[in-house]
Amino acid sequence: MKDDSQPADYRWVGKRLDRPDGADKVTGRARFGADIHLPGELVGKCLLSPHPHARILRIDTGKARALPGVKAVVTGADFPVLEDRPTPVADYAFNLWDQARTLMARDKVLFDGHPVAAVAATTEDVAQQALALIEVAYEILPHVTDLEAAMAPDAPLLHETMITTGVAPGPAAPSNIVARTMLERGNIDAGFEAADIVVEREFRSKPVHQGYIEPHACIASVAEDGRAELWTCTQGPWIDRAFCAGILGWEMSDLKVVATEIGGGFGGKLTVYDEPIALRLSQLTRKPVRMVMTRSEVLRRTGPTSGSLYRVRLGAKSDGTLVAADCEMILETGAFPGSPLGTARAIAFTHLDIPNLRLSSAEVVSNRPSVQAYRAPGGPITCYAQESVMDEMAEKLGISPFALIRKNAVREGTVSLAGFPLENLGLAQVLDAAEALEHLKTPLGPTQGRGIATSYWKNGGGQTSVSAILNEDGTVNVGIGTPDIGGLRASVSMMVAETMGVPYDKVTTTIADTSQLGFNSFTAGSRTAYAVGLAVVGASKDLIAQVCERAAKMWDLPPEAVDYADGMLRPAGPNAGAHDPVPLATIAAGFAKSGGPIMGKFTTDGPGAGPNFATHIADVEVDPETGGVTVLRYSIVVDVGRAIHPDYVEGQNQGGAAQGIGWALNEEYVYGADGRLQNTGFLDYRMPVAPDLPMIGCTLVEVPNPNHPFGVRGVGEVSIVPSVAAVANAVKDATGLRFFEIPMSPPRVLARIAGARAAKDPSLKPAFR
Amino acid sequence: MPKIHVTTTVNGGETEFLCEAHHTLLSVLRDTLGLTGTKEGCGSGDCGACSVNMNGRVVCACLVLAPEAEGATIETVEGLAGEAGMHPVQRAFIETAALQCGFCTPGFMVAAKDLLARNPDPSETEIRYWLAGNLCRCTGYDKIVRAVQKAAREPGRHART
Numbered sequence: 043m044k045d046d047s048q049p050a051d052y053r054w055v056g057k058r059l060d061r062p063d064g065a066d067k068v069t070g071r072a073r074f075g076a077d078i079h080l081p082g083e084l085v086g087k088c089l090l091s092p093h094p095h096a097r098i099l100r101i102d103t104g105k106a107r108a109l110p111g112v113k114a115v116v117t118g119a120d121f122p123v124l125e126d127r128p129t130p131v132a133d134y135a136f137n138l139w140d141q142a143r144t145l146m147a148r149d150k151v152l153f154d155g156h157p158v159a160a161v162a163a164t165t166e167d168v169a170q171q172a173l174a175l176i177e178v179a180y181e182i183l184p185h186v187t188d189l190e191a192a193m194a195p196d197a198p199l200l201h202e203t204m205i206t207t208g209v210a211p212g213p214a215a216p217s218n219i220v221a222r223t224m225l226e227r228g229n230i231d232a233g234f235e236a237a238d239i240v241v242e243r244e245f246r247s248k249p250v251h252q253g254y255i256e257p258h259a260c261i262a263s264v265a266e267d268g269r270a271e272l273w274t275c276t277q278g279p280w281i282d283r284a285f286c287a288g289i290l291g292w293e294m295s296d297l298k299v300v301a302t303e304i305g306g307g308f309g310g311k312l313t314v315y316d317e318p319i320a321l322r323l324s325q326l327t328r329k330p331v332r333m334v335m336t337r338s339e340v341l342r343r344t345g346p347t348s349g350s351l352y353r354v355r356l357g358a359k360s361d362g363t364l365v366a367a368d369c370e371m372i373l374e375t376g377a378f379p380g381s382p383l384g385t386a387r388a389i390a391f392t393h394l395d396i397p398n399l400r401l402s403s404a405e406v407v408s409n410r411p412s413v414q415a416y417r418a419p420g421g422p423i424t425c426y427a428q429e430s431v432m433d434e435m436a437e438k439l440g441i442s443p444f445a446l447i448r449k450n451a452v453r454e455g456t457v458s459l460a461g462f463p464l465e466n467l468g469l470a471q472v473l474d475a476a477e478a479l480e481h482l483k484t485p486l487g488p489t490q491g492r493g494i495a496t497s498y499w500k501n502g503g504g505q506t507s508v509s510a511i512l513n514e515d516g517t518v519n520v521g522i523g524t525p526d527i528g529g530l531r532a533s534v535s536m537m538v539a540e541t542m543g544v545p546y547d548k549v550t551t552t553i554a555d556t557s558q559l560g561f562n563s564f565t566a567g568s569r570t571a572y573a574v575g576l577a578v579v580g581a582s583k584d585l586i587a588q589v590c591e592r593a594a595k596m597w598d599l600p601p602e603a604v605d606y607a608d609g610m611l612r613p614a615g616p617n618a619g620a621h622d623p624v625p626l627a628t629i630a631a632g633f634a635k636s637g638g639p640i641m642g643k644f645t646t647d648g649p650g651a652g653p654n655f656a657t658h659i660a661d662v663e664v665d666p667e668t669g670g671v672t673v674l675r676y677s678i679v680v681d682v683g684r685a686i687h688p689d690y691v692e693g694q695n696q697g698g699a700a701q702g703i704g705w706a707l708n709e710e711y712v713y714g715a716d717g718r719l720q721n722t723g724f725l726d727y728r729m730p731v732a733p734d735l736p737m738i739g740c741t742l743v744e745v746p747n748p749n750h751p752f753g754v755r756g757v758g759e760v761s762i763v764p765s766v767a768a769v770a771n772a773v774k775d776a777t778g779l780r781f782f783e784i785p786m787s788p789p790r791v792l793a794r795i796a797g798a799r800a801a802k803d804p805s806l807k808p809a810f811r
Numbered sequence: 812m813p814k815i816h817v818t819t820t821v822n823g824g825e826t827e828f829l830c831e832a833h834h835t836l837l838s839v840l841r842d843t844l845g846l847t848g849t850k851e852g853c854g855s856g857d858c859g860a861c862s863v864n865m866n867g868r869v870v871c872a873c874l875v876l877a878p879e880a881e882g883a884t885i886e887t888v889e890g891l892a893g894e895a896g897m898h899p900v901q902r903a904f905i906e907t908a909a910l911q912c913g914f915c916t917p918g919f920m921v922a923a924k925d926l927l928a929r930n931p932d933p934s935e936t937e938i939r940y941w942l943a944g945n946l947c948r949c950t951g952y953d954k955i956v957r958a959v960q961k962a963a964r965e966p967g968r969h970a971r972t
């Protein structure tokens with residue numbers, strides 16, 4: 043068998059090939075969550091709380107049950123009471139009790155849209171009528187939806203016994219502050235004393251939704267003997283199985299979860315909402331139950347990511363050496379704990395070598411839906427605060443943002459304050475490529491500005507298992523357990539084709555269900571091309587080893603005396619030429635006489651994911667009359683390790699940037715004084731549309747990750763991290779005003795300009811005076 | 812409630828269905844006729860995932876009441892490919908990687924086909940504004956615009972439906 047080294051020129055990797063699921067997805071044949079129907083199915087629907095905070099005194103389902111066509115009604119009482127503690131699931135720990143109470147309230151409703159009951163009925167119309175017949179008696183409680191108000195000592199408490207963890211001594215009284223954390227290196231006070239220039243600022247952001255276009259949808263079918271199947275549009279069928287089995291108290295082998303095609307997730311489909319409810323309703327009715335959310339349910343019940351308050355202090359010597367940084371991150375988590383503090387902390391100032399660094403954080407509950415992961419969780423808001431302050435520091439020092447980073451760039455081989463190794467870095471190459479862009483030479487008009495931001499993302503690996511089958515005709519079927527949200531089947535087939543030396547179109551990659559493979563972590567965390575890539579290359583090599591054995595047997599040679607390359611088997615070394623070369627297809631066809639079917643597998647915990655860096659450059663124009671901000675030009679430079687399929691790598695980056703532009707300029711959850719979400723549709727929750735955006739330039743820098751056979755780093759998340767900051771810095775450059783709160787929506791921009799004009803603020807640029 | 816009987820033409824074939832007065836064309840296409848290629852992203856006319864061509868105009872099927880389909884000619888994503896294979900817009904979407912999750916794709920293609928039928932050589936700005944009613948959260952629209960530009964360069968396939 044040949045050694046592992048890969049040829050420098052790849053046959054498939056790096057090419058822009060048609061994706062194998064393309065035809066299905068352009069003809070309507072692909073089946074997404076809401077496209078699955080089963081005979082005899084019922085329609086499931088949830089009744090949502092209209093109150094942000096209330097005690098449930100009584101739920102009377104009698105009238106609803108009596109309505110013809112209603113087959114079952116459930117409330118929180120129809121689900122087991124779980125222990126209030128984290129349950130380990132692979133390398134994660136989830137508090138299933140919090141999750142169970144998120145998807146169906148017990149005792150109290152904690153946010154507008156919190157489900158209190160669900161029905162299963164013969165039709166959608168009957169289900170809707172039944173919801174209207176459920177009588178819920180609420181005792182309305184004072185609510186709090188604002189981050190800072192929720193931290194006040196007299197704030198209404200969501201969880202009456204919640205004592206802040208992570209502080210010593212712990213507080214005596216309960217509060218809405220879930221936890222505080224602190225990491226420090228060096229001596230922060232001494233660091234700032236040594237600084238010649240200090241920039242200190244506060245930044246605020248609002249929760250935003252992942253905004254996937256496909257609403258959550260699932261269909262559950264439970265058999266008489268209790269065995270169940272669940273089809274759902276999910277990023278992680280194994281994790282869904284763990285959630286559902288845990289919440290319902292079932293055994294995992296009794297539940298098969300099938301991931302349908304998924305219409306976007308961005309972290310928002312890492313968990314379950316209706317799935318356990320549909321399973322319970324199906325168990326009670328012995329009929330399939332299909333549940334599809336409306337868009338307003340999606341916005342009221344699912345996602346979003348945290349709103350935030352950041353306090354950042356940065357100190358530098360007058361020569362540009364950064365000596366101290368202090369970053370306090372306060373994140374909203376919605377009704378239950380689970381904010382992205384860990385990942386936010388992991389990126390803050392990580393691309394910089396700052397000797398005295400303190401990262402502190404707090405997590406706060408309020409009467410909003412529980413936050414969920416959103417692409418690089420915590421990254422964009424951390425980077426917004428960090429890169430705004432870096433931009434201001436560069437300005438004060440009179441140097442370019444690139445020069446400031448280069449002077450202080452993190453050193454190869456160090457470990458970040460959050461504990462992540464920084465090795466094989468591509469930061470310098472990203473900065474080189476960014477500084478060389480033509481974009482930077484384009485002249486700007488009097489109301490235009492340019493913003494630059496750079497950030498790090500750590501990327502994930504994680505638990506993965508795959509299968510590879512050599513079919514009788516020499517074609518290959520690969521089974522993976524991670525849903526394909528943006529070209530994964532293509533990149534997997536390409537990596538297998540490259541490793542096996544077989545044509546791309548002879549490899550078919552299928553998304554397996556939970557009964558067909560070992561555990562698989564999510565399609566998330568920028569882990570899939572990396573960890574699934576490791577695994578499918580491993581499974582391909584397993585197949586190669588097996589075909590070499592079969593050929594060796596045929597030729598009566600030891601297996602290591604057989605050479606495999608480009609789909610051909612040859613005797614190697616001293617035996618070279620002793621037998622004619624045999625194609626893979628011949629070995630495949632002869633499986634029955636050479637030892638049985640040929641099937642490979644590989645499992646891994648996915649170690650060695652490579653961190654990466656991205657620089658984003660945004661040009662904007664600010665309308666002095668309306669406060670509207672238009673993005674004129676946008677460039678991304680990112681180290682991807684190796685782009686398996688460059689189109690989809692670019693696409694991930696362009697999509698991430700577009701989400702960041704929406705976050706920076708328009709998107710936010712708006713709650714009324716009544717604690718109800720006011721923008722529950724895409725008309726008012728305004729995401730970027732095609733005319734809002736320019737073409738988005740994307741330069742892929744390839745500094746291979748040595749831990750991956752093709753050099754892959756993650757790409758999905760770093761794409762969004764610098765985007766908000768780049769736009770914010772561009773608006774600053776255009777107007778002269780730094781915005782300390784996002785989104786920089788037209789009213790906010792206009793008010794800020796008007797305020798600066800009235801105050802005769804000298805930093806306001808002439809075109810706005 | 813008595814159902815309404817509707818006769819319509821869907822993707823070139825005469826089709827009959829029964830519906831109630833408040834049912835949408837989208838729910839009939841998806842749930843009654845099994846044409847699940849047309850997607851529902853919002854149900855309120857804001858995302859364009861449900862775009863279909865009705866009597867030569869792109870409409871949001873979620874905003875059309877099913878009885879309004881009486882006598883109409885409707886084309887959905889399932890009707891884009893013909894005897895000669897995929898429509899140039901479909902091929903261009905695959906070849907330029909204009910889809911990531913693919914959920915918005917049917918709506919974009921229905922709208923893009925109509926654009927090219929009216930304006931075979933649209934500018935980037937015209938493409939962006941024509942597609943303003945279609946939301947995509949995955950791509951940032953860059954490759955979608957390129958796909959439409961590419962399809963526009965394919966000769967002779969943009970006859971009006």
Ligand code: FES
Nearest residue numbers: 852854856859873
């Ligand atoms: S589903 Fe019709 S426009 Fe969104």
Ligand code: FES
Nearest residue numbers: 911912915947949
């Ligand atoms: S490709 Fe996912 S929404 Fe457009």
